[in-house]
Amino acid sequence: MTLRHFLTTQDYSRAEIDALLEQAAAFKRSPRGQQLAGKSVALMFFNPSMRTRTSFELGAFHMGGHAIVLAPGKDAWPIEFEVGTVMDGDTEEHIAEVARVLSRYVDLIAVRAFPKFQDWSVDREDNVIKAFAKYATVPVINMETITHPCQELAHAMALKEHLGNLQNKKYVLTWTYHPKPLNTAVANSALLIATKMGMDVTLLCPTPDYVLDERYMEFGYQNAKENGGSLKVSHNIEEAYRGADVVYAKSWGALPFFGRWEQEKPTREANKHFIVDEAKMALTNNGLFSHCLPLRRNVKATDAVMDSPACIAIDEAENRLHVQKAVMASLIGQR
Amino acid sequence: MTLRHFLTTQDYSRAEIDALLEQAAAFKRSPRGQQLAGKSVALMFFNPSMRTRTSFELGAFHMGGHAIVLAPGKDAWPIEFEVGTVMDGDTEEHIAEVARVLSRYVDLIAVRAFPKFQDWSVDREDNVIKAFAKYATVPVINMETITHPCQELAHAMALKEHLGNLQNKKYVLTWTYHPKPLNTAVANSALLIATKMGMDVTLLCPTPDYVLDERYMEFGYQNAKENGGSLKVSHNIEEAYRGADVVYAKSWGALPFFGRWEQEKPTREANKHFIVDEAKMALTNNGLFSHCLPLRRNVKATDAVMDSPACIAIDEAENRLHVQKAVMASLIGQR
Amino acid sequence: MTLRHFLTTQDYSRAEIDALLEQAAAFKRSPRGQQLAGKSVALMFFNPSMRTRTSFELGAFHMGGHAIVLAPGKDAWPIEFEVGTVMDGDTEEHIAEVARVLSRYVDLIAVRAFPKFQDWSVDREDNVIKAFAKYATVPVINMETITHPCQELAHAMALKEHLGNLQNKKYVLTWTYHPKPLNTAVANSALLIATKMGMDVTLLCPTPDYVLDERYMEFGYQNAKENGGSLKVSHNIEEAYRGADVVYAKSWGALPFFGRWEQEKPTREANKHFIVDEAKMALTNNGLFSHCLPLRRNVKATDAVMDSPACIAIDEAENRLHVQKAVMASLIGQR
Incomplete structure (x- = not known):
């Protein structure tokens, strides 16, 4: 065995x-x-x-x-x-x-x-x-x-508690700014679990450089196919947020710049506007917001979003x- | 609720x-x-x-x-x-x-x-x-x-174990030297609990600069009034120790020098004689000695005092x- | 009491x-x-x-x-x-x-x-x-x-599990190279317990400078006498390993150089060949190998020895x- x-x-x-x-x-x-x-x-x-x-x-x-x-x-x-x-x-x-x-x-x-x-x-x-x-x-x-598979389960559990059946719910995984280039683990994981639950997933990020490792992209496409959902990449904030049922935020470093982070810095800093704020959330279908925590307030998401009823990050952490x-x-x- | x-x-x-x-x-x-x-x-x-x-x-x-x-x-x-x-x-x-x-x-x-x-x-x-x-x-x-309210309770408990009723017992909180300017927390707390237990409390310190924050002095006077005790400040070692039932030692930095500790150093160093020793304890009413620990031996109190039956610091810690x-x-x- | x-x-x-x-x-x-x-x-x-x-x-x-x-x-x-x-x-x-x-x-x-x-x-x-x-x-x-008396008990227990009665088993405590001069604790302890169990013990080390503190050598000779075993020192690798039932490896700093470690370094580095390897183990009586861990592989013992059935270091650790x-x-x- x-x-x-x-x-x-x-x-x-x-x-x-x-x-x-x-x-x-x-x-x-x-x-x-x-x-x-x-x-x-x-x-x-x-x-x-x-x-x-x-x-x-x-x-x-x-x-x-x-x-x-x-x-x-x-x-x-x-x-x-x-x-x-x-x-x-x-x-x-x-x-x-x-x-x-x-x-x-x-x-x-x-x-x-x-x-x-x-x-x-x-x-x-x-x-x-x-x-x-x-x-x-x-x-x-x-x-x-x-x-981060434990986070995946906690995330899926919180979504199910709030939305019930997740099949074909519109799910946005959005990159956000952070002063340091962070691990892609939670982003990879969000892709895996969202596609596994059969959701219609958009990976929103500033440029193609921020697309995740092909291993996880492939798993995402495969999961989507097997579970009746979809996966696409977008660089258009408004398009991605419009009608979303779930917005999940995470910052990560662009893989092509891995280990040469100084060269990635200008792109990262040019995209601070990816912060999750009330204006963006207003485009959604009364969408939920979550994050794996720790979260830098007013950098990744505004106080208003974090303190709104839409935010289920504490439930996810629990x-x-x-x-x-x-x-x-x-x-x-x-x- | x-x-x-x-x-x-x-x-x-x-x-x-x-x-x-x-x-x-x-x-x-x-x-x-x-x-x-x-x-x-x-x-x-x-x-x-x-x-x-x-x-x-x-x-x-x-x-x-x-x-x-x-x-x-x-x-x-x-x-x-x-x-x-x-x-x-x-x-x-x-x-x-x-x-x-x-x-x-x-x-x-x-x-x-x-x-x-x-x-x-x-x-x-x-x-x-x-x-x-x-x-x-x-x-x-x-x-x-x-x-440090947990220390307060432990201190009051140890005093009651050794003295029974604490009402109007003569209590001295004495400043002592320490090479670093320390937190006033335990000193504030000693004032609060000693006055709350209705003791007659003397705050002994080298100069008016070492009097505690007015918030805690005020609480002390108020507690004393409500519980039938008293609170006074003294800079006279012999007067303060004479007839004391309890000597509680603590070092702390003088608040007027807060953040400008180099300027406080000469005063602190000029008052190393505030150390609790046998000569001072001999002035008391067969008084108890205690300290919250950690304590620097032969700086705040001598080995002789620490190892004497009057020292109840271990009981307080327990x-x-x-x-x-x-x-x-x-x-x-x-x- | x-x-x-x-x-x-x-x-x-x-x-x-x-x-x-x-x-x-x-x-x-x-x-x-x-x-x-x-x-x-x-x-x-x-x-x-x-x-x-x-x-x-x-x-x-x-x-x-x-x-x-x-x-x-x-x-x-x-x-x-x-x-x-x-x-x-x-x-x-x-x-x-x-x-x-x-x-x-x-x-x-x-x-x-x-x-x-x-x-x-x-x-x-x-x-x-x-x-x-x-x-x-x-x-x-x-x-x-x-x-390290807890290690001694664990070591003796593992040896008894594998060899049964330890009386007069041939036991070699061998010094090995390590980039830093280490504590003699486990070496001292190996001497104490091996002699206490009545084994015939050889302390193998590069030079007389690596003999252990006289206190532990004396205890070793005394234990050997009381328990029907023996203790000797050897600087000859082949002689020491030949016919051994147990090889126990440990690195330690030479006591005469204590605190002047730079001066010991050349001797230590000249003796990297004390590493426990298959050739040396082949000289033994199908002997067991053990170590207290942590062990630097291919410095103190080779992968081949560590991964062989003769190695009981994991049992000893358990x-x-x-x-x-x-x-x-x-x-x-x-x-």
Whole structure:
């Protein structure tokens, strides 16, 4: 029997995603259980976190389990991920040992490992979490690498709570400005889950340079086809927003400039007007607004939008707790 | 129904304070319970901690609950507290989202946020914890900002254990030297609780510059009046110590020099003789000595005083655990 | 009745060590219990950790208890260990208060405090953990200082699992290269436990400068005598490996160069060939290989050795969990 991980929603069928969302809804109605009684999960944070850490740690506690929070390179030893290296540099320990030892201690391993932002051809291989999955003998959960599947589930759950059936709802994923070039993970993930739920998806971004990695674009087109939705790219703000049922905002760095961010800066700064504001939201079909958080107010979205009833970002954040409990309970269940 | 927080003891009547102290004494006799069964508290540390973090985390555990420890800006995202800001600087997330999201996850939020020590007119507004209280939909607990109400309760509890009735006991709050200009929080708090318990309180400090903020002096005079005690300021060491039942030591920076600490340094250094030693303690009425800890030995108090039977600082520290359990149980009870 | 700590295995008789190993084996078969129900342990990390922290935290959880993780000087106040100091430097709090206060909160205190690597005559006094043991009123556990007794138990347990009776098994502790001069703790500990188990022990190192501190050599000779084994030093790789049942690798800095590490560097670098590889392992009696981890692959041991069936380092790491539960349960039991 193959060990099942939760690395990307693409490894899960639509029916399996729907089942996870139903279990999450059950956890929201009735939060306490014993699904993880006496069990434990290691949370490996290569990058900072507030929501993710809190919701995983609490999720384990709610189900009778315990989360161990580890920050390699900060309060734990720096880890080597390459195979065959002569480890005479900074790393003190190989992922083979880390993953095998952790697998002896805990029942689940969750990993947050952002890109290093120097070479996309390297970062897009997602080597850190793949190495955990390769060597671990317990299930591995993605807490955000180059996709963010837990956020996807929380997002879909919030949309379903507010809209009911999502089939062919008009969904806009809009790029926004941010002073730093950010990870494409949540944008990739928004594409994946919106198309998987059969929505009519528009990826709105300033120029073709901001289109996402072809792997995720391909998955999007394929998901749309399989689930009766659609996917298109637009650079026209008004056209994209008009009639939208959902606006999901995210900033990300343009992949062709990956690692040469100074050269991307002028384009990014020329497009601050992509901010989500009341004028744009007025073009929608009384649309919902959401964001994965953290969000810089008045940079990515205005105070007025954030504080409006249309904003469901807090609901989405809450749902992280419920969906992650569903994921953990489901993965533990297979053992 | 208004949500009740625990931001300062001034929001609590003498009868409510007495009730919390009684509940704390009950926890000391019988530490385990289920008052927080399945519940959780987020501990937000903007500054370091040993006692506070340990006692809150254990307190939650003793009552069947779970504490999440977060350090914004270190292992969580840096937070914006101003309203309406265009967040294109260092902060990644607004307190409105942080407090609302945490309120969906946990049942209590506790906050440690020291002053920034640059502008007292800003720091005295206590904006960080006030912003948590404004946006949170769960009770907020002060783990030390510009007052330290949990320390107040632990201090009062220790004094009652050793002295019984505190009414009109002679209480000296003495300034001491410390190489750095420290927070006035515990000094403010000592004034508040000592006057609230009806003691005859002397604030002993080197010069009028070391008198505390007028807000807390006013609260002190008002508390003294309402509870049959008194409050006076003295710069005379011998006079202040003579006949004292309690000596409580604390160092703090002089408010008129706030943010211009180099100019305060000569005065501070000229008053190293405020150290609590055996000669001074010999002037008291067989008085107790205490301190909130951490304490620099032989700077604020001598080894001889710290190691004498008069020193009840360890008891006071222990009581942090018991009073905080009373506070958490009481706040959870209202929901 | 004297309070019993777990500072070094030298304080424990062979029979007591055997009893702890039996209890650990029982925990391995049946991990959950209530031996620490409602109890707590403070884990004081003056240095980083992955295995130690995870295994102690989980161990407490498995037995119904709770671990508090503290990092003094990072997320808690820096601590003074000298007696009588005028604390006007960097330290904010004396160990006398830290240990006494923690003893009021928790039921066990575990301490990791590596040497400072400047003056071995200071470091060999092990003042940090000794100060905890002096002032604490609860049992203190060594999580690695200048010895690593928890690792010793885990190591002995893994060897017994694979070899059965260890009496007069041929055991080689080999020095290996590492780019930095490391702590002798695990090397000292390997000597102590291997001789205590009655094995025939060879300490293999490049030159007499790498022989361990006389205190641990003496303990080794004494243990060997009492338990029917032997201890010798060798600088001949082939001779040492030939016929070995166990090869245990560790790198450490040569004590005569302590604090003058630049002068040791040429010798260290001239001995990279001490790496554990297949050729050397082929000389053994189908010997086992182990290491305490973290291990730099292809520096201390080759990939081929690490990935061979002879390598029991992962088993040894797993056993940390079981032996530490035995230690905690045993120390709690005395109270």
